[in-house]
Amino acid sequence: MELLGNLWGELWAVLVTLVTAAPYIIGYVLLILLTLVIYSFVKRMLTPKRDYGSLKTVTFGDESAVSSNTAASVVSVVLIFVLWAAFTGSKLLPGFLHAPGPFIGEGSFEYTITTPAGESDTATVAVVVHPTGEEVDAPTVEAGEGIAKNDATAIPVYRSELLRVDRNDEMGRDEETFITAVNGQAIAPGGSVDVAFGRVAMSDKGTLNIIPATGVQMEPIWLPAPEAVWARMTEIATEGFRNSTLAEHLGYSLFRVIVGFVLGALVGIPLGYAMGLSNWFRGWFDPIVEFMRPVPPLALIPLVIIWAGIGEVGKIILLFLAALWIMAIAARSGVSGVRISKVHAAYSLGASKWQIMRHVIIPNSLPEIFTGARVAMGVCWGTVVAAELVAAEKGAGMMIMVASKFQSTDIVLMGIILIGIIGFSIDMLMRQAEKWLVPWKGKG
Amino acid sequence: MSGLHIDKISMRFDLPNGSSVQALKDVSLDLKAGELLSVLGPSGCGKTTLLNIVAGFLAPTEGQITLNGHKVVGPAAERGMVFQQGALFEWMSVRENVGFGPSMKGMPKAEKAEIVDHLLDVVGLQDFKEKAVYELSGGMQQRVALARCLANDPDVILMDEPLGALDALTREKMQGLVLKLWKETGKTIILITHSVEEALLLGERLLVMAPRPGRIHKEYRLPFAEMGVGQDLREVKKHPDFGTTREEILSMIWDMEEEIMGRTENA
Numbered sequence: 001m002e003l004l005g006n007l008w009g010e011l012w013a014v015l016v017t018l019v020t021a022a023p024y025i026i027g028y029v030l031l032i033l034l035t036l037v038i039y040s041f042v043k044r045m046l047t048p049k050r051d052y053g054s055l056k057t058v059t060f061g062d063e064s065a066v067s068s069n070t071a072a073s074v075v076s077v078v079l080i081f082v083l084w085a086a087f088t089g090s091k092l093l094p095g096f097l098h099a100p101g102p103f104i105g106e107g108s109f110e111y112t113i114t115t116p117a118g119e120s121d122t123a124t125v126a127v128v129v130h131p132t133g134e135e136v137d138a139p140t141v142e143a144g145e146g147i148a149k150n151d152a153t154a155i156p157v158y159r160s161e162l163l164r165v166d167r168n169d170e171m172g173r174d175e176e177t178f179i180t181a182v183n184g185q186a187i188a189p190g191g192s193v194d195v196a197f198g199r200v201a202m203s204d205k206g207t208l209n210i211i212p213a214t215g216v217q218m219e220p221i222w223l224p225a226p227e228a229v230w231a232r233m234t235e236i237a238t239e240g241f242r243n244s245t246l247a248e249h250l251g252y253s254l255f256r257v258i259v260g261f262v263l264g265a266l267v268g269i270p271l272g273y274a275m276g277l278s279n280w281f282r283g284w285f286d287p288i289v290e291f292m293r294p295v296p297p298l299a300l301i302p303l304v305i306i307w308a309g310i311g312e313v314g315k316i317i318l319l320f321l322a323a324l325w326i327m328a329i330a331a332r333s334g335v336s337g338v339r340i341s342k343v344h345a346a347y348s349l350g351a352s353k354w355q356i357m358r359h360v361i362i363p364n365s366l367p368e369i370f371t372g373a374r375v376a377m378g379v380c381w382g383t384v385v386a387a388e389l390v391a392a393e394k395g396a397g398m399m400i401m402v403a404s405k406f407q408s409t410d411i412v413l414m415g416i417i418l419i420g421i422i423g424f425s426i427d428m429l430m431r432q433a434e435k436w437l438v439p440w441k442g443k444g
Numbered sequence: 445m446s447g448l449h450i451d452k453i454s455m456r457f458d459l460p461n462g463s464s465v466q467a468l469k470d471v472s473l474d475l476k477a478g479e480l481l482s483v484l485g486p487s488g489c490g491k492t493t494l495l496n497i498v499a500g501f502l503a504p505t506e507g508q509i510t511l512n513g514h515k516v517v518g519p520a521a522e523r524g525m526v527f528q529q530g531a532l533f534e535w536m537s538v539r540e541n542v543g544f545g546p547s548m549k550g551m552p553k554a555e556k557a558e559i560v561d562h563l564l565d566v567v568g569l570q571d572f573k574e575k576a577v578y579e580l581s582g583g584m585q586q587r588v589a590l591a592r593c594l595a596n597d598p599d600v601i602l603m604d605e606p607l608g609a610l611d612a613l614t615r616e617k618m619q620g621l622v623l624k625l626w627k628e629t630g631k632t633i634i635l636i637t638h639s640v641e642e643a644l645l646l647g648e649r650l651l652v653m654a655p656r657p658g659r660i661h662k663e664y665r666l667p668f669a670e671m672g673v674g675q676d677l678r679e680v681k682k683h684p685d686f687g688t689t690r691e692e693i694l695s696m697i698w699d700m701e702e703e704i705m706g707r708t709e710n711a
Contacts, residue, residue, distance in 0.1 A: 341531040344501055349545040349596055350521030359544070363535035440534040443578035 260319020330372020490658020
């Protein structure tokens with residue numbers, strides 16, 4: 001029962017997050033619809049359509065009338081980069097497109113103290129907000145007349161400062177003299193007053209907390225600007241990260257995938273053929289394959305590490321296992337998918353068993369095997385990154401895992417983008433190879 | 445002993461539920477070299493089973509088949525088969541498909557090329573030699589299937605509804621082609637069909653089979669195949685005997701179908 005209560009609590013938190021995110025999601029959808037309206041308007045202006053499709057009156061529900069719109073793809077990808085740049089204050093984007101950034105520069109506010117006797121006096125606090133990493137001294141200010149004396153402070157951007165402004169005053173907290181107003185507006189412990197550069201709040205003990213405005217941009221440690229990611233990439237490409245260049249990290253990951261996949265295919269395809277051609281082999285391996293297939297390769301990582309360590313052998317065993325079942329099942333269904341009339345035809349044309357295998361069964365199963373290979377390569381790529389996240393000396397996954405421990409978000413982002421690009425390229429290459437090597441796919 | 449002898453073939457097999465099916469019972473038939481036989485019958489009469497036994501894909505439970513004096517025990521190049529569709533190898537070009545049989549025998553390239561070229565001429569596909577088979581229309585694919593079968597120079601050609609999937613016009617053209625090939629090559633042909641008209645046009649001899657158990661119901665000897673060679677088949681169909689025979693066979697098959705329906709309703 002306690003578990004159910006906990007789970008309900010978690011679910012509630014998720015729902016609350018969703019509701020909070022809803023306005024942004026709705027806004028994004030509206031943006032999509034807006035671009036659609038603009039696009040169709042412009043399109044109609046530029047090229048009135050006269051083709052067959054334009055004469056269709058039923059388009060909603062007509063699958064053949066729906067194709068991926070290249071313009072929409074371009075806009076959506078560009079928009080991702082624009083949003084990224086806008087919310088990181090990227091220099092690639094003109095300033096007026098930036099989301100409001102954090103306050104940087106000089107500002108000041110006045111505070112008023114009141115003594116137990118009812119006297120009050122006002123002093124000025126000069127504030128300098130400077131970019132992170134720069135050493136900036138607080139400006140020097142005259143102490144000024146009266147009980148309250150002027151103060152100054154320097155704060156790095158995105159930070160705030162609890163400042164005992166009354167420390168240098170003639171009468172302070174110890175004399176029962178308290179700050180009662182900021183910029184003429186009354187303030188009490190727990191309250192706050194908006195000032196030109198941000199906000200001044202008062203802690204429970206009566207100390208002023210100076211909070212410069214942070215804007216709505218992301219801090220670089222959470223989300224670095226695109227150019228920072230690019231700069232980090234060129235840096236790692238030339239100087240390396242953890243004793244290995246970028247090419248070495250990615251090369252190791254690719255090497256593991258390719259070796260593991262090739263070994264998996266070399267064993268899996270003959271295994272699949274045996275299962276497709278012999279009752280005994282099918283009966284023998286069905287329980288093993290059917291059990292191993294739903295086990296995510298990631299779940300094998302701990303066992304592989306125990307047995308083979310974190311070196312190349314362990315990784316390759318893992319990827320071999322990831323590819324093996326997929327390739328075996330693909331080859332098996334490729335063999336089972338041979339139309340009996342093709343086999344009969346080949347026999348009655350005088351082919352021997354071996355010739356049937358070579359000229360009918362293998363070519364007939366190649367499309368299925370290629371589909372399996374595409375899936376297997378995708379799974380292997382995902383698995384290798386995950387395995388490297390857990391433990392590795394080199395590799396794309398290791399690179400981003402180590403970087404995350406140092407909050408190097410730029411490296412993490414770069415790694416994710418490169419992993420995505422490589423995964424996508426592998427899939428594209430496999431598709432291309434498929435088109436080139438098995439043009440008869442789906443034509444039987 | 446030349447020719448094909450089908451001697452008292454019976455075929456009976458058990459079903460998973462314990463009962464058994466008598467697919468064929470005591471089917472006997474002698475076919476001389478060069479004869480063209482069409483086989484007709486309602487579904488379930490065992491005509492495809494009979495063809496598969498002759499091809500060697502199935503073994504009969506009783507009886508035997510001999511071709512030119514030796515017993516049929518499995519598929520072999522002497523008995524070529526043409527299927528309804530989908531039996532071409534889509535990973536090969538038209539030329540490679542037609543040359544499949546000779547390739548399997550290890551025939552020298554030049555000799556094979558000659559045979560393939562000749563047959564592609566015969567079926568009118570010379571221009572499509574290097575095309576992939578899936579780029580061809582259904583009718584063209586069946587021409588390839590015919591040529592592929594002939595390339596092996598079989599003694600008997602078995603056709604399992606070879607024109608069944610074609611549209612009416614293409615079908616008529618292909619019927620003419622089958623007659624032409626029969627006459628030119630002098631092959632023994634067994635052709636299974638659902639169409640009474642096709643059976644009449646493409647059968648020197650015509651077997652009507654009856655179901656449960658599958659058996660030969662009636663045999664005809666017909667003049668239409670001879671008449672049709674090199675002729676417009678529509679002219680043949682206008683022959684008065686054609687119409688009467690067609691009606692006779694149609695009502696015969698009708699009665700069989702009725703009987704099956706009645707039996708299943710009673711059961």
